[in-house]
Amino acid sequence: MTVLREKFQEELSSLIEECIILGKECHNRLSLAVEILVSDDVEPARQLVKDDAEINQMETNINAHAINLITTQAPVASDLRTIISCIKVADNLERIGDNISNIAEVRKRIKITNERTLLRFKTMERLASLMLEDVYTAFKKSNLELIDEIILRDQDIDAVFVQITTSDIFEESDAFLTGQIQLTAKYLERIGDHIKSIAEHIYYIETGNTYEKNN
């Protein structure tokens, strides 16, 4: 049996690698975004907002590469699923980038000092970061059980979000500050949703079925 299309295989691996690099970039920026909330200097927040353009460009490049592969290689079966999923994963990562940028915007507007609220944000960031790391592992090892687990773990982030927005928030007296805390909590909660979506795309690559249909 002659193995063909080595060039295509290389291109496909390169497309996947671009998504992984984008994922790592989002992972780094996520922890940075929560760190700068307590920073006295507002400059890192401004820089983080500016740098969102890089994330957008990476997504654009992934889409262009994927479209080129579809046009020139007529992929089918798992190849096609992988390429389509790369487009969707890149979209989710770009949206995560937007949320990170929005958190930095909050820091540009106000410095949150409530220790407990900051700890909640740090918890949400850690939960999301670990989900993102595990999504990478699940993809590399084709681990469907880990996918199930990651998708369930999004509920933990949601629980912290509910805690902040239905309880903690009432301790703040300043209406503007309350709004900014709510926004920050919402951005972090949305990041969890996007990572959950990425896990579902990986499930689709591996099985050919959409995740919802099986649950």
Place this chain on the structure above:
Amino acid sequence: MTELKNINVKENTVGSQVTTKDSPIIQTNKEVVFEAKNFNLWYGDNHALQDINLTFHENDINAIIGPSGCGKSTFVKSMNRMTELVPIVRTEGSIDFRGDDIFTSGMSVEELRTRVGMVFQKPNPFPKSIYDNVAYGPRVHGIKKKSILDEVVEKSLRGASIWDEVKDRLNDNAYGLSGGQQQRICIARTLAVEPEVILMDEPTSALDPISTTKIEDLMQEIKKDYSIIIVTHNMQQAARVSDRTSFFYQGYVVESDDTKVIFENPSDKRTEDYVSGRFG
């Protein structure tokens, strides 16, 4: 070769109920037109087709795909007994057409080939006029009346989507037409005897993209009246036109399923590798 002994033939058919290994029972009201049961074929010592079990339903377009030498053309030719023309061919098992074994039921080759038409890779019109090409079959079947023949010729040429292009030059030699037009004349010639099944052995491989599109559109148009079994090397064509696809490899059927499944999520890795173009 040993690994190939454990072939995953997903399809088991009981009456018109098709079951696949990984999916629930697919109920179909369509009647079975062809059914191969443990069909084997040898060219001398070469075991070219091995334990073929396949079912084809009416009004379906069935694609047969596989690398060169996998037996797909041999199988299709067996379906209207053309392999018998090769002296060293020996067969075992059966191919039932409408429930009767085509080899042992006493059906004549003429009757079988009237009911099961065939279109070949290279357009092969007779060196006659367009009209005579299409009227050839009905004349062989004893139709002599000009008015009936005119009607059959027009209906067949319309059915093959070529009437408008040739209606003013029916008496011109068919060799003067383009390759795509010649192939549609051959399809019209097949339609003229009103077969139940049309076998197509790579019918567009010698044609340009526009002619290929016309033949593919034509297949979609005529499938409401006929069952079509098409051998093709063109993966995209199989994905575009067929309802069901069977993948042949080294004389076996590796996988047979709905075309959507074969091209989106096949269950056998060899099928996946072949439709993805990783070997061939």
